[in-house]
Amino acid sequence: MEGAQVVVVGAGIVGAAVARTLAATGFRVTVLDRGASAGGTSSGGEGNLLVSDKAPGPELDLAVLSGRRWRELAAELPAELGPDFPDVEFEAKGGLVVATTGAGADALRAFAGRQRGAGVDARELTAAEAAALEPDLTPRVTAAVLYPEDAQIQPAVATEALLASARRHGARVRQGVTVLGGVVSRGRIVGVRTSAGHLGAEHVVVAAGPWSAGVADRFGVRLPVLPRRGTVLVTTRMPHRIRHKVYDADYVGAVESAAAALQTSSVVESTAAGTVLIGSSRERRGFDERIEAAVVGELAAKAMVLFPFLADVPVMRAYGGFRPYVPDHLPVIGPDPRLPGLWHATGHEGAGIGLATGTAELIGALMAGTEPAIPAAPFAVTRASLEEVTTG
Amino acid sequence: MTGVDVLVIGAGPAGLAAARAARTAGARVVLLDASDVLGGQYWRHPLTGARDADVRALQHQWPRFVALRAALTDDPDCEVVTGAQVWAVDRRDDAPPVVHVLTGPADGGDRPRRVLAPRAVVLATGAHERTLPFPGWDLPGVHTAGAAQAMAKGEHLAVGGRVLVAGTGPFLLPVAAGLLHVGATVVGVVEAGSLRRMARGWLAPPYRTRPAVLAAKSAELGGYVRALAAARVPYRTGAAVLAAHGDSRVTSVTVSAIDEDWTPRPGTGRRVAVDAVCVSHAFVPRTEIAVSAGCALTADGSVRVDATQRTSVPGVYAAGEITGIGGADLALAEGEVAGRAAAGRATAGGNVAGGDGGAAEVRRLRNFADRMHRAHGIRPGWRSWVEDDTVVCRCEEVTAGRVRAAQAATGTRGLRSLKLSSRAGLGICQGRVCGRNLEELLPEVPLDAGRTANRPIVVPVRLGEIATPLAPPPATPPDPPVAPSVEREASP
Ligand SMILES: Cc1cc2nc3c(=O)[nH]c(=O)nc-3n(C[C@H](O)[C@H](O)[C@H](O)COP(=O)(O)OP(=O)(O)OC[C@H]3O[C@@H](n4cnc5c(N)ncnc54)[C@H](O)[C@@H]3O)c2cc1C
Numbered sequence A: 001m002e003g004a005q006v007v008v009v010g011a012g013i014v015g016a017a018v019a020r021t022l023a024a025t026g027f028r029v030t031v032l033d034r035g036a037s038a039g040g041t042s043s044g045g046e047g048n049l050l051v052s053d054k055a056p057g058p059e060l061d062l063a064v065l066s067g068r069r070w071r072e073l074a075a076e077l078p079a080e081l082g083p084d085f086p087d088v089e090f091e092a093k094g095g096l097v098v099a100t101t102g103a104g105a106d107a108l109r110a111f112a113g114r115q116r117g118a119g120v121d122a123r124e125l126t127a128a129e130a131a132a133l134e135p136d137l138t139p140r141v142t143a144a145v146l147y148p149e150d151a152q153i154q155p156a157v158a159t160e161a162l163l164a165s166a167r168r169h170g171a172r173v174r175q176g177v178t179v180l181g182g183v184v185s186r187g188r189i190v191g192v193r194t195s196a197g198h199l200g201a202e203h204v205v206v207a208a209g210p211w212s213a214g215v216a217d218r219f220g221v222r223l224p225v226l227p228r229r230g231t232v233l234v235t236t237r238m239p240h241r242i243r244h245k246v247y248d249a250d251y252v253g254a255v256e257s258a259a260a261a262l263q264t265s266s267v268v269e270s271t272a273a274g275t276v277l278i279g280s281s282r283e284r285r286g287f288d289e290r291i292e293a294a295v296v297g298e299l300a301a302k303a304m305v306l307f308p309f310l311a312d313v314p315v316m317r318a319y320g321g322f323r324p325y326v327p328d329h330l331p332v333i334g335p336d337p338r339l340p341g342l343w344h345a346t347g348h349e350g351a352g353i354g355l356a357t358g359t360a361e362l363i364g365a366l367m368a369g370t371e372p373a374i375p376a377a378p379f380a381v382t383r384a385s386l387e388e389v390t391t392g
Numbered sequence B: 001m002t003g004v005d006v007l008v009i010g011a012g013p014a015g016l017a018a019a020r021a022a023r024t025a026g027a028r029v030v031l032l033d034a035s036d037v038l039g040g041q042y043w044r045h046p047l048t049g050a051r052d053a054d055v056r057a058l059q060h061q062w063p064r065f066v067a068l069r070a071a072l073t074d075d076p077d078c079e080v081v082t083g084a085q086v087w088a089v090d091r092r093d094d095a096p097p098v099v100h101v102l103t104g105p106a107d108g109g110d111r112p113r114r115v116l117a118p119r120a121v122v123l124a125t126g127a128h129e130r131t132l133p134f135p136g137w138d139l140p141g142v143h144t145a146g147a148a149q150a151m152a153k154g155e156h157l158a159v160g161g162r163v164l165v166a167g168t169g170p171f172l173l174p175v176a177a178g179l180l181h182v183g184a185t186v187v188g189v190v191e192a193g194s195l196r197r198m199a200r201g202w203l204a205p206p207y208r209t210r211p212a213v214l215a216a217k218s219a220e221l222g223g224y225v226r227a228l229a230a231a232r233v234p235y236r237t238g239a240a241v242l243a244a245h246g247d248s249r250v251t252s253v254t255v256s257a258i259d260e261d262w263t264p265r266p267g268t269g270r271r272v273a274v275d276a277v278c279v280s281h282a283f284v285p286r287t288e289i290a291v292s293a294g295c296a297l298t299a300d301g302s303v304r305v306d307a308t309q310r311t312s313v314p315g316v317y318a319a320g321e322i323t324g325i326g327g328a329d330l331a332l333a334e335g336e337v338a339g340r341a342a343a344g345r346a347t348a349g350g351n352v353a354g355g356d357g358g359a360a361e362v363r364r365l366r367n368f369a370d371r372m373h374r375a376h377g378i379r380p381g382w383r384s385w386v387e388d389d390t391v392v393c394r395c396e397e398v399t400a401g402r403v404r405a406a407q408a409a410t411g412t413r414g415l416r417s418l419k420l421s422s423r424a425g426l427g428i429c430q431g432r433v434c435g436r437n438l439e440e441l442l443p444e445v446p447l448d449a450g451r452t453a454n455r456p457i458v459v460p461v462r463l464g465e466i467a468t469p470l471a472p473p474p475a476t477p478p479d480p481p482v483a484p485s486v487e488r489e490a491s492p
């Protein structure tokens, strides 16, 4: 199959990672995006590369694999792209999860214990140890767990770096080209129809983030990817006072929850530039781009619980995006047996930056017909938990 | 006061006229402005003790302002709130937006918070200045013309002793005249537009501008010209400041002849000794509130309105510079139309009389504004003024070279990606100053052009000021009769 023509739909972080891996494997890759590169969800969120928020299971396995690859890439990409390429700002700074209530403490300790069982480095700290790591942290800490494997990256620059590397391996990246549908012959894909004409392709990988359901629909298949709104606040620059990625323990609950109403939980971190990012809300409201004062107010309030000094810090911007989520909260990765030649690499919800590298590795192995590093079956579009939504 | 029919945001010429017209039509009005005094940019004046002589020299149509201010502040059914910063608005599907306000000095303690849910809103937030970058424009002593003007009008101070005024547009004249009045020596006014282009722009048909309007405008501009002539200030066209020089602050500038496209004519550069330069190239509508409210913009980034100043969002009207740069007279005329229309909607008819209510006046003045844009619009040749080491984003100190290198390295056609990879436009001004310049520096029009207009947090606010988990927005009363719709929230 090597040498075959592959079209990747979407120049976000997932499409970029997939394109790079496939191009490096020897496929002839074209990435198409209806907008600009890194212009979708991948520049509308944060760049946390986390294991701390993942319960044992396939997503944690993917996160661990991805984390390993990110660490390698953080060294390889700058070497490959040269000193003039903008910095991807990879920082293996570790995550600190803290609870501030009794119930929160119990839940956090139980969760960390299960993660340790699955091989995650999750170190329980005393309040004094937590305060030594983060001197400005609230004194109201009831439990704290340090996750040294958590890291951070600038997601838009990371996307561009992966695309640039893919180009060096021969991939083409075309911006401003919308994929309109497939060209199918004898029941399998032979090309795509686009706003810029037809393009031959043996494989098409849908990596269109929260818009993936719409793209899959153009190929005649149902794919249950839905948008889940998220908002992040950015403060003005200041001297670094927050050293790790610091979360309140509610974060864990929000990720796993399916509730539609507004949820916020704090994720507070400094960026290389000296701003502080405060995330993030989770709301199901379709592709509604409004950012409401109530959401901003709640994010601010929760961040101040973790770091009271933030009360006096100015916030200069609120931005956000739509996490691509699947009802069973696992990404869809692999071939779609309903239309030979069609592949999916999408539905990563609030973890697509972190999971992009492992996703690319799975797609690369499956397309090349080699054994992937972790089992791919849990991510298959044919999995039982999606049966109702993909066939209904 | 119980309910708000019409909320007017911004108390410059447009907002004042809108509030007055809405009151005349019988609506109850709240008029907000972030500044401590009413009047906006046009009637900027000190909080206390404006001297008559200064007013005569620096202000135009001052009696009109005094009358508007008196009518509104003396009126029990018009609540005027200065020092009121709108920091966010929540768009709603079926009603005008909910407006979130902080009141009091920005550097004070916890500012009281207020949330308003009016039946109609008039947006009159004005414009900010756009300055093109050139080598040395980030030196101390280089000011925007508007800042120099604000200092002259608001504090009666000059930005320097030997000042050059440069850029384009009729605005350069009052700035130079204002500097003279507060004691500066103006060494020259340098207008980038060529005489030919200016003549073509100002004199082109159709002649919808009434002779009376032209005469009034000319009288105002003529007054400035006389003041400049009396002080022997040289006025030069077809030229620009291409560099500012100095170590710790500006000591001289290079002025060069430029062609119709604003490309410098080689060999024409000449040094002029100064201790301050004021530059102004254009005004950009201040649209963040309008964008958050869901109002559609035109291709040039102003708020789109119809003949009654209605925006694309029901119940939201816009007037003044945010609908397109056109000067104070147009702002006043638009404000009047908008205020009447907003009152008509909010009070289901109210006392809105027949007739066109000033719409014809707005059309005539727009025609005048169009001429001004043809005569003075920014031309693409400015991009050749910018060297690789010229800072384009001052907040983050990003040079043009870094922006160009990031674009070349990533190949992106998106402004968002480019900003994140170069850090241009990510600082405290959030691209208000540099956004348009960045866009125009790119080799191709970005695929996401215009997205930078989206700034849900209108100005930086301290987390503690906005952090109280908010109660659900107050309900907008059903159409009249009225229920209370203003809520005061205790500060956190
Ligand atoms: C507020 C917020 C915070 C987040 N924080 C984190 C975090 O800390 N860590 C983390 O790992 N993840 C985080 N995420 C999630 C992460 O951003 C996403 O999972 C990830 O960006 C998805 O990448 P993608 O490439 O699948 O999609 P996208 O980046 O959205 O890319 C999809 C692309 O497809 C293009 N496209 C769509 N339709 C078509 C078509 N018909 N033809 C051609 N192109 C098309 C779009 O233009 C777009 O560019 C966060 C998300 C949000 C919203």
Ligand SMILES: Cc1cc2nc3c(=O)[nH]c(=O)nc-3n(C[C@H](O)[C@H](O)[C@H](O)COP(=O)(O)OP(=O)(O)OC[C@H]3O[C@@H](n4cnc5c(N)ncnc54)[C@H](O)[C@@H]3O)c2cc1C
Pocket: B009, B010, B011, B012, B013, B014, B015, B032, B033, B034, B035, B039, B040, B041, B042, B043, B084, B085, B086, B087, B124, B125, B126, B127, B128, B129, B145, B146, B147, B149, B150, B171, B174, B175, B283, B286, B289, B319, B320, B321, B322, B326, B327, B328, B329, B331, B458
């Ligand atoms: C810096 C500057 C100087 C100028 N000087 C002159 C001059 O000398 N002579 C001349 O003929 N023309 C001048 N102009 C042009 C002239 O001022 C305008 O044509 C006229 O003022 C437009 O009126 P407006 O009501 O649309 O806006 P403005 O007069 O700009 O009024 C807008 C008002 O809205 C308020 N506002 C904005 N955002 C918010 C918010 N979020 N919350 C609360 N309030 C808000 C502002 O504080 C301001 O008072 C100047 C313009 C500028 C920008």
